[in-house]
Amino acid sequence: MNPIIEKQDLSENVVRMVLAAPDIARKRRAGQFVILKMDEKGERIPLTIVDSDEKVGTITIIFQVVGKSTAALACLKAGDALMDLQGPLGNPTEIENFGHVVCIGGGVGVGVVYPLAAALKKAGNNVTSIIGSRTKSLLILEEEMKKVSDRLIVATDDGSYGFHGFVSAVLQNLIDAKEKIDRVYAIGPVPMMRVLCNVTKPHGIPTVVSLNSIMVDATGMCGACRVSVGGKTKFTCVDGPEFDGHQVDFELLANRLRMYASQEKQSMEAYRCQCHGK
Numbered sequence: 001m002n003p004i005i006e007k008q009d010l011s012e013n014v015v016r017m018v019l020a021a022p023d024i025a026r027k028r029r030a031g032q033f034v035i036l037k038m039d040e041k042g043e044r045i046p047l048t049i050v051d052s053d054e055k056v057g058t059i060t061i062i063f064q065v066v067g068k069s070t071a072a073l074a075c076l077k078a079g080d081a082l083m084d085l086q087g088p089l090g091n092p093t094e095i096e097n098f099g100h101v102v103c104i105g106g107g108v109g110v111g112v113v114y115p116l117a118a119a120l121k122k123a124g125n126n127v128t129s130i131i132g133s134r135t136k137s138l139l140i141l142e143e144e145m146k147k148v149s150d151r152l153i154v155a156t157d158d159g160s161y162g163f164h165g166f167v168s169a170v171l172q173n174l175i176d177a178k179e180k181i182d183r184v185y186a187i188g189p190v191p192m193m194r195v196l197c198n199v200t201k202p203h204g205i206p207t208v209v210s211l212n213s214i215m216v217d218a219t220g221m222c223g224a225c226r227v228s229v230g231g232k233t234k235f236t237c238v239d240g241p242e243f244d245g246h247q248v249d250f251e252l253l254a255n256r257l258r259m260y261a262s263q264e265k266q267s268m269e270a271y272r273c274q275c276h277g278k
């Protein structure tokens with residue numbers, strides 16, 4: 001069992017949890033994830049390890065409520081416990097001093113890009129971070145991102161805070177201003193990552209994306225998480241989750257993410273959220 005040490009609502013539908021997991025906290029590196037199972041009948045959910053504290057033996061996760069399992073997880077509180085937590089899984093991010101790196105996170109993807117930005121900064125990179133959300137109230141981790149970045153640019157789709165527009169427009173502006181960019185990390189919804197890759201590709205800027213394909217076993221056995229990268233089949237759980245964004249078939253990824261949409265809808269409709277008594 002893995003007790004929940006802290007729980008905090010970061011924005012509407014986005015929750016931060018600190019979990020007791022001493023072994024994972026000791027081993028994990030930036031870019032890796034866990035698979036958690038809430039209870040006996042629970043689905044296995046992959047979530048990125050956003051942070052860890054080796055001394056107290058905890059890891060931090062940040063998740064968005066998008067369906068039944070994440071809704072049920074959001075109903076748990078500090079003092080409750082998860083039945084099972086497996087990890088750290090996936091390959092750690094390749095961390096080197098590349099020079100000027102731009103770390104871009106959209107929506108809950110800011111939680112995923114945060115450990116990368118922190119590790120890249122620690123390795124001596126000049127880190128520009130661009131974080132975005134639909135509107136100001138949905139923006140997460142602004143202060144945390146500021147601490148691990150040399151420069152932070154915030155964008156909101158509706159212009160309620162920071163730059164008015166998409167994170168891709170901010171990146172385009174930096175490129176148009178002839179800034180030398182050695183590497184881009186783009187993490188967020190599939191359409192956002194696809195657009196960012198289209199922005200960097202003509203300029204030959206290496207672009208790393210972290211893919212969120214549907215996972216089941218997370219051991220490379222079931223094939224659920226397969227993606228196409230450079231025309232070759234890869235398994236996100238063991239070959240990723242990070243890939244060269246210019247090689248990813250985003251169309252296939254988007255289609256595979258929608259594969260169980262009707263079952264997910266039914267499952268959410270049948271679910272009665274206990275913490276809200278609905």
Ligand SMILES: Cc1cc2nc3c(=O)[nH]c(=O)nc-3n(C[C@H](O)[C@H](O)[C@H](O)COP(=O)(O)OP(=O)(O)OC[C@H]3O[C@@H](n4cnc5c(N)ncnc54)[C@H](O)[C@@H]3O)c2cc1C
Nearest residue numbers: 046047048062063064067068069070212213214215257264
């Ligand atoms: C390596 C990795 C890291 C991730 N990190 C984060 C994170 O840090 N924060 C976060 O909010 N989300 C993260 N996700 C996505 C998260 O796992 C899904 O949102 C979650 O499993 C949805 O479960 P659900 O039952 O609530 O939703 P459902 O109603 O089951 O599904 C809603 C949508 O979530 C996706 N999804 C469903 N089941 C899975 C699954 N088993 N694996 C992956 N995606 C699924 C599908 O696109 C689906 O259409 C990550 C995914 C991967 C693969």
Ligand code: FES
Nearest residue numbers: 216218220223237
């Ligand atoms: S989740 Fe089964 S192969 Fe990756």
